[in-house]
Amino acid sequence: MTASRDGTAVKALAREHHVAPKTIRCALDAAGARQLPDRLDALPVPEEPPGPAADTPVTLDLPGLLADHLRAVGDDTIRAALILGRIIRCGKGYSIRLTMPLQLHHAALHQSAALAAEGAGPAERKAYRVYATRITAAQRQRTPGN
Template structure:
């Protein structure tokens, strides 16, 4: 065991010595190690102007002695993949998939709906649940909230009799919709 430990220690010492020799040789040639510098704060305006005038990222990196990544960071909002909508407006709502009880889906199919709401219901996937079903609906949260508002009569009123099973189904859907992130101000 001592022989193996001594051999391992010798190997580590040799690696350390070779590493230092390599660093000293690179330093003698004028190279320096470490992370490449970022674009200095004073020259960011020049870099952005040159990029807008048509200079390439690689040419700007060579001219300023920094990496291409540093140049990309300095001109990030000017790059083609960056759109003004991303910077100015809020992020668009992404579709959310919720399970809508079948009793709610059946009621909504007979109600007067907007074309977008009809399309959402038509694209829903029915999932069998015992004797009933659940409609798996994918829509943005705003459409889920509109659908929930349209099924308010299931709680009674509006000349419709209260059916406990429908009321329970509507409240179940309401709890799922209310768990979504709240809308803006």
């Protein structure tokens, strides 16, 4: 019961004791170990899992439409990153390969949110979605357990 309370997965307990996961679940249910407490605000807050530092650089490709917009309205940090980025030509358009912390990628996406608004064109909205998807994928890769 204590291992389950400490956060050990049911399948891990089943492997450890060489039984089916259903057996572990039945035992936990019989002991009332899987019931929620009366006060949900009293649940313990898990500590942040150890992971890579937040300022570790991540390399992502920024679509050219977003880069043009950020050169005009972005802050100085984003503009400096755009200057240092490597231009990659592909078909009619281009991308800029940026190596910067994930927080700056989020800031660049936030500053280009006008391109995802109602009045923006389809290509601008798609460029915004593509960059947002790349950021989300990079964030998932960095979080342990995925």
